[in-house]
Amino acid sequence: MPPEPFDEELAERGRLLIAAAVAETRAPLALRERIEADRGRSPRSTRSRRGWRVFAPVAGVVAAAAIALVVFAGGSASPSVLATAALATKGPVLPAPAEDQSNDSILKASVSGVPFPYWGDSFQWEAVGARKDDIDGRSAKTVFYENPKGARAAYTILDGKSIDPPKGARVTTQNGTKLWVTERDGRRIVVWTRGGHTCVLSAPKAIPESKMLDAASWNAGGNVPF
Amino acid sequence: MLGVSVSGTSRQLDPAALGDHVDRLYRAAWALCGSREDAEDLVQETFAKVLAKPRFIRNDDDLGYLLRVLRNTFVSRHRTAMRRPQAAPLPEELEPADPSSATRPDAAVEAREVFEYISNLPESFRDALVAVDVVGLSYGEAAKLLGTKEATITSRLYRARAQVARGMDPSRESVL
DSSP: OOOOHHHHHHHHHHHHHHHHHHHHOOOOHHHHHHHHHHHHHSHHHHHHHHTTGGGHHHHHHHHHHHHHHHHHHTOOOOHHHHHHHHGGGTOOOBOOOOEETTEEEEEEEEETTEEEEOOHHHHOOEEEEEEEEEETTEEEEEEEEEOTTOOEEEEEEEOSSOOOOOTTOEEEEETTEEEEEEEETTEEEEEEEETTEEEEEEEETTSOHHHHHHHHHOOGGGTSOO | OOOOBOSSSOEEOOGGGGGGGHHHHHHHHHHHHSOHHHHHHHHHHHHHHHHTSOOEESSSOHHHHHHHHHHHHHHHHHHHHHHSOOOOOOOGGGSOSOOOOOSSHHHHHHHHHHHHHHHTSOHHHHHHHIIIIISOOOHHHHHHHHTSOHHHHHHHHHHHHHHHHHHHOTHHHHHO
8 A cells, every 4th residue: 555645755855964963962972982092912913923024124214214213203192082072073062151250251160170161252252051961080161152153162181190192283474373283084183281280262164264373372361260 | 004914804903993892882882881881981992892812804894893892782782781789870960960071061961962862762673773873884884783674674764764863852642
């Protein structure tokens, strides 16, 4: 029996609903990192490494050069930065912090004395929410900012000593601040330090890198402490 | 890129290429489990199994192979869980907020509802939907994976999609 037109319409609506859910959903970064770590420990990896023994002397030189490059680039593999950036995809669970009445360049939210900036006037990025998390035993506070077009950026300050920027990140300096830039899963990630704490700004790649760097390094003439 | 041929008909699955499939398997896992947290565990366990030893497959269908392992792992976990005492679920208000990795909060809620609804469909409907609409296999690949005919997949998909639409908007029932 041929399907009724209404059933066909219903099935099509169901197909579209599922397609929308699929398009909106991606595996969390933390899961990717766990799988990557498992892959590094897999027997296949071990076996492959064994096959390189005959080239050990050459490999040693190459490895030493690679280590030197990483050291001079100021970076090493650091899953914590990626885990921190992953908070951006989790969304806010707390209300946005208010502006600080005594300093209109910062918000009333900080991590160990390092305050989040107020970007509403200078960048048209208004704080719309926040979240607090624990990453590898360290507390992390994130403030979400949104621009007039609805694009959302996540600014996380990680408590404790600063951590290494992600491997392969590009380094640049703006307003006297050293910033590392990388990309992951359609998002651009900027990493820098303020007051000895790692800050991570993550936003969709549609947001110009220059705007992210401007915002990250903005100190409002010294009103935003670095 | 995907592997090294070791015979005329089979080749070794390349672990380095598995990362390309994480998103699709995660969605499939969520649609099977109905919970984001369980989905993460299921995907990690699936990859751990696949990586535990070299795997040889007969064609280019890496994704189909991974989905088969995922589904088998899910069925095995489900059976084990059924033998254990059941824990009471958290009240709705204590559920962690925004459990989705979607970028828009409204879309996140809708995606979560869709995946939860799919997980509660009858098994045959759910499996067809996961294989075709969630993972993106062709009807033929889905039929092979699920050991049935393409026509059966077509029919199950049609009915499953309609059920999802009805479930996501119960008011439509009253219009009938």
